[in-house]
Amino acid sequence: MKLSVIVPAYNEEKTIWKVLDKLKSVELISGFQKEIVIVNDCSSDNTEGVAQRFIAENPQLEISYFRHEVNQGKGAALHTGFRRATGDYIIVQDADLEYDPQEFNILLKPVVDGYADVVYGSRFMGGRPHRILFFWHTIGNKFLTFLSNMFTNLNLTDMETCYKLFRSDLLKNLSLHEKRFGFEPEVTAKISKIPKIRIYEVGVSYYGRTYEEGKKINWKDGFRALYCIVRYGLGS
Structure with a gap:
């Protein structure tokens, strides 16, 4: 079995090497192999140079690199990565060090045990480290999750993870359409409609960034998420 790790990156030259190095060191349970699929969403910094150097220095890794010639958004980068992935399972790893790849096995366990088709890693459950940052972001995330649950009839604690x-x-x-951060509510709405889908949720750590440290999501993305929850929740 193989896990495809999709790494969307936009202006992450300061962190992408560290993320890729962490991915390199991950040993997956039950003999799972891993491939890394980097999608550079037309970064204006040296993200490409750092990623290419890492690939050149680690020829033993199954790793591929793709670049968008025009910046399209995180969702679009994920679409590219999903198309290129060859694994039996797919997970997203942002290039910003907010999530720890060593916790992949926490998400894989319900799969390996034969219980799950989809596993969400919640920042709001369990006893793992969680950086204390933005009150209104937390309220916004919980509200969006609550609204998403109303449409999907799921009981997730963290739809935006x-x-x-x-x-x-x-x-x-x-059939996924959202090119920015609307990906999260869209994929949640559509995956929830698959007959007999088995969705699980596990607690994960969260090492959040400030805007000074490179965080990109903003209040406009929150309004887009609201729109996506209603649109895709109603089935369009």
């Missing part, structure tokens, strides 16, 4: 582990065939059969 980066860590979502999907069975590849299920994910690739979805």
Whole structure:
């Protein structure tokens, strides 16, 4: 079995080497192999140079690199990565060090045990480290999750989490459209409609960034998420 790790990157020259190095060191349970798929969303810094140097210095890794010639957004980068992934399961790893790849095995365990098709890594459950940052972001995340749950009839605690582990065939059969941060509510709404889908949630750590440290999501993305929850929750 193989896990495809999709790494969308936009202006992450300061952190992408560290993220890739962390991914390199991850040993997956139950004999899972891993591939890394980097998608550079037309960064204006040296993200490409750092990523290419890492690839050149680690020829033993199964790692591929793709670049958008025009900046399209995180969702668009994920679409590219999903198409290129060859693994049995797919997970997203942002290039910003907010999530710890060593916790992949926490998400894989319900899969390995035969219980899950999809596993969400929640920042709001369990006893793992969680950086204390923005009150209104937390309220916004919980509100968006609550509203999403109303439409999907799920009981997630963290719909907006980066860590979502999907069975590849299920994910690739979805028709996904959102090119920015609307990906999260869209994929949640569409995955919830698959008959007999088995969705689990586990607690993960969260090492959040400030805007000075490079955080990119903003209040406009929150309004887009609201729109996406209603649009895709109603089935369009």
